[in-house]
Amino acid sequence: MAHINLSENTKLENEKKPIPEEDAKPEKAERREFMVKVGSVCLGGVVAIPPIAAGVAVLMDPLRRKQGDTDFTRVTLLDALPEDGTPKKFTIYADKQDAWNKFPNTAIGAIYLCRKSDGKVDAYNVVCPHLGCAVVFRESERDYYCPCHNSAFDLETGTQAPDSPSARGLDSLEVRLENEGEVWVKFQNFQPGIADKKAIA
Amino acid sequence: MKALLGWLDQRTGYKKIVNEILFENIPGGPRWRYIWGSALTFCIFVQFATGIMLWMAYSPSSQTAWESVYFIQEEMNAGWLLRGIHHYAAQLMTVLLILHLMQVVIDKAYTAPREVNYWFGLGLLFLVMALSLTGYLLPWDQKGYWATKVATNMVAITPVIGESLQKIVIGGADYGHHTLTRFFALHAGVLPGLLILLIVVHIYLFRRHGIKAKKPFRRADTPFWPEQVFRDLVAALAVMAAILGLVLWFDGAHLSAPADPAERYPARPDWYFMFLFQFLKYFKGEGVLWGGIYIPAFIVGLLFLMPFIGRWKQGHRFNLIFLYTLLGGFVYLTYIAYAKDAKDEEFQFAQEQARKDAERIRVLANAPAGIPQGGATSLLRSDPYTQGPKIFADKCASCHAYGGMDGLGRELKEPQSAPDLKGVGSREWLAGFVDPDQIATAKYFGGTHFVDRDGGNQSRMVEYVMGLRDLSPTGQGELAKVVAAVSAQAELKSQKGLDDADSDLIREGSDLFWDGITGLDEACIDCHGWDGEESSESRTPDLTGWMSREYMIEFIKNPEHPRFYGSGNDRMPVYGEEGTLTEKQIGLVVDWLRGEWYEPVDTQMP
Ligand code: FES
Numbered sequence: 159m160a161h162i163n164l165s166e167n168t169k170l171e172n173e174k175k176p177i178p179e180e181d182a183k184p185e186k187a188e189r190r191e192f193m194v195k196v197g198s199v200c201l202g203g204v205v206a207i208p209p210i211a212a213g214v215a216v217l218m219d220p221l222r223r224k225q226g227d228t229d230f231t232r233v234t235l236l237d238a239l240p241e242d243g244t245p246k247k248f249t250i251y252a253d254k255q256d257a258w259n260k261f262p263n264t265a266i267g268a269i270y271l272c273r274k275s276d277g278k279v280d281a282y283n284v285v286c287p288h289l290g291c292a293v294v295f296r297e298s299e300r301d302y303y304c305p306c307h308n309s310a311f312d313l314e315t316g317t318q319a320p321d322s323p324s325a326r327g328l329d330s331l332e333v334r335l336e337n338e339g340e341v342w343v344k345f346q347n348f349q350p351g352i353a354d355k356k357a358i359a
Numbered sequence: 360m361k362a363l364l365g366w367l368d369q370r371t372g373y374k375k376i377v378n379e380i381l382f383e384n385i386p387g388g389p390r391w392r393y394i395w396g397s398a399l400t401f402c403i404f405v406q407f408a409t410g411i412m413l414w415m416a417y418s419p420s421s422q423t424a425w426e427s428v429y430f431i432q433e434e435m436n437a438g439w440l441l442r443g444i445h446h447y448a449a450q451l452m453t454v455l456l457i458l459h460l461m462q463v464v465i466d467k468a469y470t471a472p473r474e475v476n477y478w479f480g481l482g483l484l485f486l487v488m489a490l491s492l493t494g495y496l497l498p499w500d501q502k503g504y505w506a507t508k509v510a511t512n513m514v515a516i517t518p519v520i521g522e523s524l525q526k527i528v529i530g531g532a533d534y535g536h537h538t539l540t541r542f543f544a545l546h547a548g549v550l551p552g553l554l555i556l557l558i559v560v561h562i563y564l565f566r567r568h569g570i571k572a573k574k575p576f577r578r579a580d581t582p583f584w585p586e587q588v589f590r591d592l593v594a595a596l597a598v599m600a601a602i603l604g605l606v607l608w609f610d611g612a613h614l615s616a617p618a619d620p621a622e623r624y625p626a627r628p629d630w631y632f633m634f635l636f637q638f639l640k641y642f643k644g645e646g647v648l649w650g651g652i653y654i655p656a657f658i659v660g661l662l663f664l665m666p667f668i669g670r671w672k673q674g675h676r677f678n679l680i681f682l683y684t685l686l687g688g689f690v691y692l693t694y695i696a697y698a699k700d701a702k703d704e705e706f707q708f709a710q711e712q713a714r715k716d717a718e719r720i721r722v723l724a725n726a727p728a729g730i731p732q733g734g735a736t737s738l739l740r741s742d743p744y745t746q747g748p749k750i751f752a753d754k755c756a757s758c759h760a761y762g763g764m765d766g767l768g769r770e771l772k773e774p775q776s777a778p779d780l781k782g783v784g785s786r787e788w789l790a791g792f793v794d795p796d797q798i799a800t801a802k803y804f805g806g807t808h809f810v811d812r813d814g815g816n817q818s819r820m821v822e823y824v825m826g827l828r829d830l831s832p833t834g835q836g837e838l839a840k841v842v843a844a845v846s847a848q849a850e851l852k853s854q855k856g857l858d859d860a861d862s863d864l865i866r867e868g869s870d871l872f873w874d875g876i877t878g879l880d881e882a883c884i885d886c887h888g889w890d891g892e893e894s895s896e897s898r899t900p901d902l903t904g905w906m907s908r909e910y911m912i913e914f915i916k917n918p919e920h921p922r923f924y925g926s927g928n929d930r931m932p933v934y935g936e937e938g939t940l941t942e943k944q945i946g947l948v949v950d951w952l953r954g955e956w957y958e959p960v961d962t963q964m965p
Contacts, residue, residue: 217527218527220526220527220529220530220531220532220537221523221526221527223526223531223532224532232938233938234937234938234939235936235937235938237932237937238932238937238938238939246939247753248938248939249621249941251941256421256533256535256536257530257531257535257536257537258536259422259536264621265620265621266620266621267620267621268621288647289509289512289513289639289647290508290509290512291505291509291626292623294623294705297772305625305703305705305706305709306509306625306626307636307639307640308640321643322643323639323640323641323642323643323644323646323647324644325643325644325645325647347533349515349522350512350515350516351512351513351515351516351521351645351647352516352645353644353645358532358533359532
């Protein structure tokens, strides 16, 4: 059997060879090498741009998406709200766009409505301004309460109780009374976690 | 064979690699305390193997994520086991990583020349935490949805860029399809990729500096293979046994009801983030920045600096104390958080509701109709069995009761001022209504203005019922027939057999409605409508179709309609007009009261 000398055939072909003498023309070669280096860096940068730029553009797309401005919607009748100022919860329905899907008339949020002695109506978004859980009306304490990090809010004014983690009071919503006793509310969501009430755009 | 391997080695140089891997020198011989790295590597292997298989069955979108996980869990071969292993291995990995970190610091293996390696190890710890966080959302169930929402809201409080950053993280202004696609890309692509990179470098650096041997040496040096490998594999076996033990103990990983933004849920993170959850409670107002960002960032920074601090003897001691404090704080905060929840009745109640929903959705998804294209959320939303009592407790229980309770099994908050609606429409309910001993109790009209509590002005109906006290036995028998006839109008599912069997009796009862009961001056028809004939008075309810589905819905929409109480209505709200309840909600509460909901057919009949 013939012995094949494997190592002979597979001597690494790219091993460094000494630069032949006649090529070593120092100055010219150095300049050339420098240009090649600069060229390589530029080329490397240029070829990488299209895929990265396209990727980043898609990644940043959400910044372009706005939460559609909601109009005033008719929520209930004034008569439905207890006169003693006990708040009542209502679900808000509207069309919702989720990326490629449109959901017509689905629940997009909820509010508390509270009738005031002067005949006005207060509306609050149920989303806790701390970090976004949902508050509930507590009968025992007559306040709004968030079970996540225990924020409590005043029933009359919506302001947060002194030892609550929330940075601001409940987010009030614009209310209009129309057609004799219909309650219309402009539903909005606000940025949680900050002291300013800032609508999510 | 030998020649072939030699050929391969020529082209790849694998022998050298194998040699390095297997025959690394272990000064002082094999030890059990060197197993951590391998145990962790094993965990990562488990996560990749199970993760990729889960990936093959998972579909990230808000209408398919829960559904595909449900399918894995309930329908696919050993799906519950696969998901269970992935779930509990992740948790065990976090624990092992922390133990590994402790060991490295205690053994002083984090100081020169191993600083860089230590950093890579820390990086791995944070990567694993990020994997846990992103993975928690993927099933798109209530639990993951709400917990992650709180977490991503923390992103938004980052100064200046917070709001934009949050949008990029969740893929829009609100949670939806793109939140899932992004989290999934992170969980299955970006983070595991980084993980591999970091591990390779971590192990490379580890080999470069060699093991930080524990002195004194008890034995002569040995190579890694086979003695240490054997110990490492025993450790891997222990890890696997622990994972399987957890899976079996907890009966697989839990899957709560599908995420529903309109359904309140007591948001809590998984146990390893509970400390952070509790920590956040201590920061008021914009202090949340401190609790959520600055302090954690400071702690992480300090962890990274530990190799430098540890150069001095006191520094090392400081590091140790710092780590023990962190660990103590972690345990303490976690304990407090759970202890508080255990005492919080509202929370316990909400959790109980969530558990019921999770159970019910399984029944519904398993029904012959299955999960619709639009996803499983609609199944629960249109299920009277779960929604009915919630709506009742929310809107009806301020006046009505259900079996003395609020529908969800809680005590009534306010004194009952309208009839108890449990079993409404049934013969039993109606028989109680026409019982002189019961009509004026809270169960029926006791709390309404139909009964004058000062004894004066009773409504005609109450007076009529009071008059039944002297009814002869014949009259009693006839009354029962009328009750059966009126109750049959409700067409209750639970009474169908009875109604069918008693058709003669019901016909007689219907005739008596017209003709009157022996011994009474007035017949029912004198006030109430019947058999298509309208009521002769606008303040008395028409009893045609009494408590049928359609009747109840119309009644709830507008009890002031002449068909019902007209101007004689007590305080019953006109729900349909007010918009307090939507048509669909009314339907749900009615179906629930009437006992109409999907019930799986019992296949275990003998
Ligand atoms: S989310 Fe309400 S208190 Fe934290």
